[in-house]
Amino acid sequence: MLSPGPGPGGVTHCGVWGSPIDHSLSPVLHRAAYAALGLDDWVYERREVAAAGFAAALRGLDASWRGLSLTMPLKEVALGEAVSVSTTARETGAVNTLVRHPDGWRGHNTDVHGIVQALREAGCRDTSSALVIGSGATARSAVAALARSGTRAVTFMVRGRARPETVAQARASGLHVEVARMGDWAFGDVVDVVDVVVSTVPPSAVPALDSFPMAHDRAARRRTVLDVVYGQGETPLQAAARARGWTIARGVDMLLHQATEQVELMTGRPAPLPAMRDALERALAERAGGRAG
Structure with a gap:
């Protein structure tokens, strides 16, 4: 060093x-x-x-x-x-x-450290199964972070084909891997069986969220959602998750760590973590004020 x-x-x-x-x-x-x-x-x-x-x-x-x-x-x-x-x-x-x-x-x-810490700060305790939206470089960091956090199975949701190097990395980490193509699977059906959702793609690339069948098992399964996008207010994925009582891990906390x-x-x-956190929160408040104005 x-x-x-x-x-x-x-x-x-x-x-x-x-x-x-x-x-x-x-x-x-x-x-x-x-x-x-x-x-x-x-x-x-x-x-x-x-x-x-x-x-x-x-x-x-x-x-x-x-x-x-x-x-x-x-x-x-x-x-x-x-x-x-x-x-x-x-x-x-x-x-x-x-x-x-x-x-x-x-x-x-x-990025791996950032994702691990963001999930931990959000109080995410159960990471046994995960949905990762996307399969690029940030998705591979998410896989590494999830594996370090105890995840045993991961589903990649992608528009076309999952990148083979990302699937290979997940399998090399000892994870059971599934791939769900957008359009072939209802997003709610995939989310219904996982503990953690990590989105690594722009908000516009996330499937429609208006039909999640989640209300019946909210008490039985406490999900956590991390959208790595930050700085644009609450994303549609975060808003839908919050409305269903899920835990939100913020992309800005990943950025911080x-x-x-x-x-x-x-x-x-x-x-100096406290000084960095204070500066980040002030910057976010200023951006939010600018959008409101």
């Missing part, structure tokens, strides 16, 4: 890259951490970077750059640019964090 210190010129640079990126709250979290840690010479920037331009953009960074947070669509292409990757990044085939070392950029996956691990990897210091 690196010790914090300024780059050439006295400034150490970190940032979040992806496309689209304007919505990202990562700058709020990392800047709050730097302020709490007294890292006045650290800056954190947001940059629009597409997958096709990622390698060139990475090569263009000078020696003052210490770490990168990566969102879609960069989590898979980053694997090929890292000199080494963590066990979790290798397992999931997804890198959401790059940290610069003397030998080059090392890749990590902190994956960021704490990123801060520790990039700075070499324990992350």
Whole structure:
């Protein structure tokens, strides 16, 4: 792990890259951490970077750059640019964090930690069976997190074919795997037999939720829903789940906890969780006020 210190010129640079990126709250979290840690010479920037331009953009960074947070669509292409990757990044085939070392950029996956902690904070205790909507890079992080939380069976709900590498990862983790194609299965029938739902796709890609047959077993099965989307108010999936008395694990809590691990990897210091949480909640309140206005 690196010790914090300024780059050439006295400034150490970190940032979040992806496309689209304007919505990202990562700058709020990392800047709050730097302020709490007294890292006045650290800056954190947001940059629009597409997958096709990622390698060139990475090569263009000078020696003052210490770490990168990566969102879609960069989590898979980053694997090929890292000199080494963590066990979790290798397992999931997804890198959401790059940290610069003397030998080059090392890749990590902190999304798994974020999902585990978000479910735990929501009070999710029973994770025996899960529905994961989507089968991309974030879905693989969800599978790894669920396996670490005691899940034994997972159903992937997808529009077309589930990505084979995602199914293979789930089976390698010892999970029983089913695949349900949207349109072939009623969403309510699938949700009816699971304990946890994790959506890794945009809200517009989630099936219609107007016919969940859930009222009869609400007391018998306490479900938890995590929608990794954040910053756009309550998603339709969250609203439908809340109306049925389910537990909501927030996507912003996943964001918070994956960021704490990123801060520790990039700075070499324990992350100031309370300061980061306070800054995040203030930013969310400001966004909500803007939407209301």
